[in-house]
Amino acid sequence: MKKLKQILLLTLITLIISGTCLAQNKVIVSGYINDGETGERLAGATIYSAIEQKGASCNNYGFFSLILPAKSTELIARFVGYEAKSITINIEKDTIINIYLFANNVIGEVEVKASAKEDFLLSPTMSMHQISAKDIGKIPAALGEPDVLKAIQLLPGVFFAQEGNTGFSVRGGNPDQTLILLDGVPVYNVNHLWGFMSLFNNDAIKGAKLYKGGLPARFGGRLSSVLDISMKEGNIKKKSGTFSISPIAARYTFESPIVKDKASFMLSARRTWLDALLQGYQRLEGQNDSEGAQLTTYGFWDINAKANWIINQNNRLYLSFYTGKDAFIHEDKEGNFNDYLKFSYNWQNLTSVLRWNHAFNPSLFANFSFYNSQFKQEYSTKFENNGKNSFIGYNKLNDISAKGDFDWYPSFAKNMKFGYKLSLQKFSPEIISIKDDSTSIELNKDIFTENLIANVYAEGEFDFSEKLTANIGARIGFFSANKRKYFSFQPRVSMRYLISNDLSGKISYSRMKQYLHQLQNTTLGIPTELWVSSTKNIKPGTSNLYSAGLFYQPSGKIQFSTEIYYSSLQNLIKYKQGIEALKERGESWEDYITSGNGKTCGIEFMAEKKSGIFTGWISYTLSRSTRQFDEINFGNTFPYAYDRRHQLSVYTNLFLGTKSKKGRKINTTLSTTFNFASGNNITLATQEYQAIPLPFMEGSRYSAKWFSKRSLINQENNFRMPNFHNLSISYNIERKLNGKSSIWNFSIYNVYNRRNPWYYYKKSNQIKQVSIFPIMPSISFTYKW
């Protein structure tokens, strides 16, 4: 054993030395690829030397590093939607270069071949999709609000929760098993409007990457997938802005250099005017006039802000901030006997992160982050202006973390990534405070959990031959809470074999751990969810994700892929059935949960056309997802709520042409989406039975009749809803003049007015179906300068 350790140590030292001390005739070309208009770094852009047949992809901060012979060479930099740029440099020593690419606005002629090939065909990473804010903006959206969380629901393996809802399940996992990151910070609640909109303002984001399987070791903390959303950095070249208005909200984004080419900021705000509509309606109804001042409002807003400072070629600082809030308020200033009554229900997210990019040398790049993410959900009733007489309940989560991520480009591997993360999380669930004139009660104050999580990881991409490339890594985790410790080892492997120049096969395996869980009181997609930590009794969730796929790219414009997957999920938790009746106020959630397992499998197909006047994709998924809990459904396996056997999504974008009028260039496009999916599974009371009235209810009141019958739920998720389908279209007119543009968007959601069921209930011996999204036309407007 000791000898083995010595060999391993020796090998490691040799690798490090060989990685940093290059052969004399080789040099390192490193640097950044940037957007020429805004100066933003282009994550995922590629650089390629045709002579050496060697290339590299930029990391999340636009940094690349490439080892080349010390001689004159031509390098081509590319990125999706940008004109490729070729530079010839004579390199004699390690060199740092900055490359600027400019967006190609000639639709249909965008050269995407190399970068697409790098990610799609050559990279060992599989089950990954990337979507830009610009692409998201083209997808028809209900009520004209483009939404990243709805856009990704068109991808294979991503199942929507309910119509119009941002909730989603990736490959049969629970919604809480997707790690949603905003500039690297986990966001614990992503909903506005009870899930009908996400909190991600499309004008403030750059794009998103979704990892559905084969997760690299740098990601951890969730069982199923990662959605990595990045905010815009702020235009470092010139002032620019966007103003958007839709039937539901208005958005304003402003970007500006602080010092040109050195520092910039971006500030974006969004606010709904639902509250104004509500107040207007109530005024018309006379509900809040001076004599009977009653007011009910609902509103939400959010703010994204980011600043960055290029200190020098090797150092850059980023400061990002997000906050958003939803609030429902009912105020009554003239009750019969009370002078004042205020009821409110609100939830708020707050994230902030400071990041420092540092290039130690041309082959070692690091990013250090320190962040805080908070989520609070509160409901309160106040009976006096001063709040002395009140009932307040809240759930709160506070996450403070520090992490370091290193990108190393040694000679023995394409790249190596390693890093660490330390998190301190505090969960304060179901805190209740009740006060009246003489007494006050505080409940559950001691049911909080504080945990410490430490993770280290390392992964490397290795070329074993011209055809075989692998990304091999592992993540080691340590969790401690309430004197209970859990260790984990999470190996990750993904391999690519290049079958021919346009066809590759990939396989992957990932083992994941999740130290926090989300409990849902009901099947509603609203924030009645409760984030809780693993404890001495509640083990961390574990998953094993297996994927295999074929990737075919006959040309740079078209690509096809198919993947099969299987996942096993252990130590999932769920409330016991009937929790609302069982749990007493002041008792811990921990006493009322049951743990179990899940299994998911499926096959996905996707065909995508990435450029030309006609773009879009078709995706299809055949899948199955089940759960088993000892204390639910008599221990029998039952289908998971989002187990949709078939799901088909079609997205098309057709460029209709360009006209010139009074010096203005007018572009028009037509986009459509079509969705078809098997119905989701709901728990339906399929039987009813004779009951006895409750004590003293044997009288004649109507309620006695109700209490003579009860509905009976035999099984969890026992009814599959009818098939879901709808079609949406949007027509865009974009007018451009002198670098400014205005965009009118005309959308129709659910064109043929399909009444997809939302739920069922029974009334007067008749089963009723409720549908909530009929045909909905909308108009939105965007102005950019």
Next chain:
Amino acid sequence: MSLRIAIKTMSILTFILINGCIEDVQLNLKDEEPEIVLNCILNTGQDTVTAWLSKSQLISENKPFVAIKDAEISLREDGVTIGEFIWQDSSAYILPIKPEPGKKYKIEAKVGGKTVWAETNIPDPVFATIQIAKYNFVGKNYMVSLTDDPNTTNYYWISAYGREGREEDQQYNIAFAIFSNFLYADDFNQRVSEYGGYNFEYEYYLRFTDKEIQNKPVDVVFVPAGINLPHQVFLLSTDVHLDKYMKSSILLEQMDIFVTESPNTYSPFPVYSNIYGGTGIFGSMNSISKTFSKK
């Protein structure tokens, strides 16, 4: 609490955003084996125990429930059989015994080779006083005073029973709401109130457990709503099964009312049952009450 708030809020949202669309449908439900339904509540204030036995049916059937007549139902007290129930024409089975506080009972029904059964422990007697409260608020204010026994787990339910409507109709019913500021009340059926100086109203009953009032004397002051004098004010002390059955039944009723008033969201709610081999309830309770008339 949060669920009801969310539903209420959701109602407003739906009103603004979406045109709700409701239509009658026929669901293609699979045939399911009906379950045997046994219902029986032991009340120490009654001299006869009544049990109902029937079968469940699909929600699409819409026909009256049929009682099972040919069953053998027995009752055991602390492990000893104390009697067999007799079928009555009133579609129920009866057994003329008076259940005793503090004892354990088991009911067993045999129906065509199947047996369903359940157990209950009758709570110990509860000692409380019921009187008129000296509050200056509107309505008849009552006060129930009790000191909890720390050695037992108790589930308390307070309400009142009274005349409904005109005197000559002689209709009686439970109060549709209890108005109170009692801090230890369970909020599951709570709404914010604007009546008579009380902050909250509770649908039908005001429920509380002894979890927060161990060894503490408490006074529950309240006004029953929707009934006229005479008022029979009562305090129930139930076993855990009847308690959960009552609570889940009221929650289900609330959900059904919400869905009718604001058809935007619905989550079916399972009603508690402690019947092995079937469904229904076998629970027990003690009660004390006092009647207040005009005089």
